[in-house]
Amino acid sequence: MSEPELVQLRVQDGVAAVTLNRPERLNSMTADLLEQATRALETVAADPSIRAVVLTGAGRAFCAGGDLSRGAGGGVTDGVDPESRAGLLRRFMETSKLLHExxxxxxxxxxxxxxxxxxxxxxxxxLRYASAKAKFNVAFLNAGLSGDFGGTWTLPRIIGYGRAREKYLVSEPFDAAEAERIGLVSRVFDADRLLPEVFGIAGKIATAAPLAVSRIKQNLVDSEFADFGRSLDLEARRHTECVESDDGREAARAFVEKRVPQFTGR
Structure with a gap:
């Protein structure tokens, strides 16, 4: 019997669509879903032809977190000896690191x-974009849990430490308009426009200079740890790489010649 496709992966024109596919349970996480998500994200991370990745959910949910109908934490580590449970969860949490880096x-x-x-x-x-119908909740406290998958590290860096503390410690739901107001999402679209708009953005990124896109992302990731002087060093090195690349020269020629550049990723 074939394994249920709990995470769908489709790739076209340099854009990967990763769709969580447990709509009957609001795409909530189980060990099987997390195994498939890990494989899918490892696949796209290792493929240099993929320039942008869209993560979304089937049906009416993005992902409601762990499936509490299976017990505390969604039963993700059930059947594993106590000494190994944190290690298994940490392996699944590598999905967040893959998405981020x-x-x-x-x-x-x-x-x-x-x-x-x-x-x-x-x-x-x-990047994050939301449907006007989207609903948000940190929710861990309501489930008697402290939080996982990196949210206590990422959320404060997106919306600020004060707001992140409130979201974790008060744990009240909020809507898409509030998510946009506090900077959690960049834009809110009508439900039927969300995916066309997001794939349009992903397509633009996929046709941009690949070396420049990857170096911009590296600079942003490194800036989370490096001091200002180190960030300047990294910017100077990577910017020079782009200037001296075939794509950098092609972009300059295309600008002068008033045409669309043809990038090769070199």
Whole structure:
């Protein structure tokens, strides 16, 4: 019997669509879904032809976090000896690191319910866009949990430490308009326009100079740890690489000749 496709991966024109496919349970996380998500994200992270990744959910939800109908934490580590449970969870949490650090630009298309570890996944992405119908909640406290998948690291860097503390410690739901107001998402679209708009953005990124896109992302990731002087050093080195690349020269020629550049990734 074939394995249910709980995470769908489709690639076209340099854009990967990763769709969580458990709509009957609001795409909530199980061990099987996390195994498939890990494989899908490892695949796209290792493929240099993929320039942008869109993460979304099937049906009316993005991801509601762990499936609490299976017990605390969604039963993700059930059947594993106590000494190994944190290690297994940490392996699954590598998905957030992949979303945050892979060379491709990652985009969360938040089409509905986005809570708990699902919100952590969205926060790990480079960009976030929401449907007007989307609903958000950190939700861990309500489930008697402290939080996982990197949300306590990413959310404060997106909306500020004060607001992040409130979202975690008060744990009240909020809508798409509030998410846009506090800067959690960049834009809110009508539900039927979300995916066309997001894939349009992903397509633009996929046709931009690949070396420049990857170096911009590297600079932004490194800036989270490096001091200002180190960031300047990294910017200077990577900017020079782009100036001296075939794509850098092609971009300059295309600008002068008033035509669309043809990038090769070199």
């Amino acid at each position: 892979m060379p491709a630009v990652t985009i969360a298309a938040i089409n509905g319910a986005c809570a708990g570890a699902g919100l952590s996944w969205a926060c790990a992405c480079d």
